[in-house]
Amino acid sequence: MPDFRRAARALQRAVRAGDPDAIARVATRHPAGAPADPAGFALTAAQLVVAREQGFASWPRLRRYLDTVASHGWDSRTAASPAAHPADEFCRLACLTYTRDDGPDRWSAAGGMVTAEHIWAASAAGRPDDVWRLLARDPGLAGARGGPFGWRPLLYLTYSRVDPAPAEADALAVARQLLAAGADPNEGHLFDGLTYPFTALTGVLGNGELGAARQPRHPYWHSLAGLLLRAGADPNDAQGLYNTMFLPTTDHLELLFAHGLGTAGRGPWRSRVGEAIPPPDELLRTQLRWAVEHDQHAKVRLLASHGVDVRSPFTAAGPAWAPGDGRTPLELARLYGHTEIAELLVEHGAPAPPPDPVQNLIAAAFRADRPAVQALRAEHPDVVTRAHAARPGLVVWAAAHSSVSTVDLLVELGFDVNALGRADAPVEEPWETALHHAAGAGDVSLTRHLLALGADPQARDRRFAATPLDWARHLGRPATAAVLEEATQR
Missing domain, CATH: 1.25.40.20 (Ankyrin repeat-containing domain)
Known part of the structure; x- marks a missing residue:
């Protein structure tokens, strides 16, 4: 985690020394713009700039986020180091960690060494009798940190991919026992200090950048997710939505919508990290953009049917794959030749974009429509050169x-x-x-x-x-x- 206090002091010194790059940073991020007197640039002003560069509206909000990292952060390097205790090693191998080590070999290795010597291993193994015995002795274990990752038991259960998996009834029984003993359905951690929490629901939904083979759903994802949601888990799970957007499946979204996805609730993680988590409507607009660009027709239909805005241009700043570039969903669909999605968006009220020869040329190329390409070149002789530049x-x-x-x-x-x-x-x-x-x-x-x-x-x-x-x-x-x-x- 960067030292933002030191970064603010360094920015203050650079501005006072007249560094043009530092002054440009202030001009971009500070509401007052570039300082009229760089020599008198205050530390509080530098702190505000640093906070805004990290996506926070103020320095106190960034400080509150850092406090959350201190209390809820998780260092993913612990996933790579073998544990000395057999029960800890079982947990380490059994659980999805969202590191490069994830994969079936680990989970099958864990399956050959199932142990329930402590509450965290018993939860990962899905063994309700052992969990009941341990909780009867000490109910506080439901909220205790431990095991190789310092997680609470509910996370070991929901991130477990041990092979062979326990029976569904056993996994659900463990979840009910932990929740009844006081486990938080919104339990989670901040992966290496990242702003989106990896919650119990995130673990159940699975998926991610490494694909479904190495980061699969929990085998009983639907019933476990339903149990967590009924217990109060926030359906606007930012990391869970990100991890699942790569596949065209919609069943997880249907379940989340049934429990309030998209409604403007304020779960505990929003209180902890504030604006670092986008509001629900913005999360869903990101889902829409990815689905439009990647030709996920069923997902676009589902999102549109649940009232996600299909008309407005994308203007919210985001990562490179979801920029606020001012394009509308319909423009994107036409740009990449996704004709069915374009028609669907029009059905849901998306207005026709103004003519744009470059976008029309690219759209025609993605349809492999040579006559349309030739017509555009004849009407706009420079269109290909402009498309190359764009x-x-x-x-x-x-x-x-x-x-x-x-x-x-x-x-x-x-x-x-x-x-x-x-x-x-x-x-x-x-x-x-x-x-x-x-x-x-x-x-x-x-x-x-x-x-x-x-x-x-x-x-x-x-x-x-x-x-x-x-x-x-x-x-x-x-x-x-x-x-x-x-x-x-x-």
Whole structure:
């Protein structure tokens, strides 16, 4: 966790010394703008700037968040270190940790060493008789920290993926026993000090950036989530919503909507970290944007039917994959050729966007509509040049989310097949080439096709300085690795 107090003092010194970059930071973040007298720049003003840079409205709110981190933070490095005590080691292996170590091998290893020597292991193992015995001796254990991660028992239960799993009735019985003994249904931790809490509900819903195989739902996710929600868990679970947005499934959203998702409640985590967690309507708008851009038709329909705003442009500042760029959901749907979603948004009242030749050209390309492309070029002779400037890495996104016909058309239009872009979000950021994506995805046909279009097998991505072959090997894609090995030997 950065030392924000030191950062504020350093900013104050830099402004007083006349550092132009420091003064520019103040001009951007302080409500009064750049200081009229840099030599008299106050520490309280520097603290406000630092707080706003971290997403907080004031220094006291940032301080309150830091206090929350001190009391609820979790250091993920503990997941990598074997524990000396067998029951602790069982918990370490049994639980989903949202680190790179997650995967079935750990959970099956835990399944071969089930132990219930303490309340945290008994909870992770889903053993109600042992949990009952331990709670009868000391009811306070339901809210006690312990085990290898310093979590409370409810988190070990909800993050457990031990293989073989306990019976559903046993897992639910443990949850009921812990809740009856005083466990908090909103129990959670701040992963390495991040602002979104990883709650018990987050653990039950599972999923995430490593995919469903390595970060699956709890085997009894629906019944366990329902139990937590009925006990008072906040359905506006920011981290749970983020982790589940990558897949087109909607059943988790249906359950959350049934228990108040989107309503402006104020759960305990919102009180603890304040504006670091976006309000419910903003969380759902982020879900909508991802679903529109990634052609998740059923999810868009569900969100729209529950009143999520499909009309307004996206203006709230967010991460690179959800920028406040002023585009509307309908503009995005048309931009990436998602015709069915565009029609659905119109049905729900989305207004037609103003004509934009560049966006229309890209949309036509994503439909592989050559006549429409030619018509736009005839009407707007500079449209292709403007599209190159606006989206230089477009081939990467097209390779990941559209057809080979679209990739071919873009290359014919002069888009660079070796451009660096992002495959996970339709934004311009120089991460990897289209060939890196194809190699990492294990798509042999696309890999061969990109090579035929002139993709460079020796190109290195910007994040890891790795070649497409490195990606294929690292991600366990032997088929694309073989194609790339052959290509690099020519």
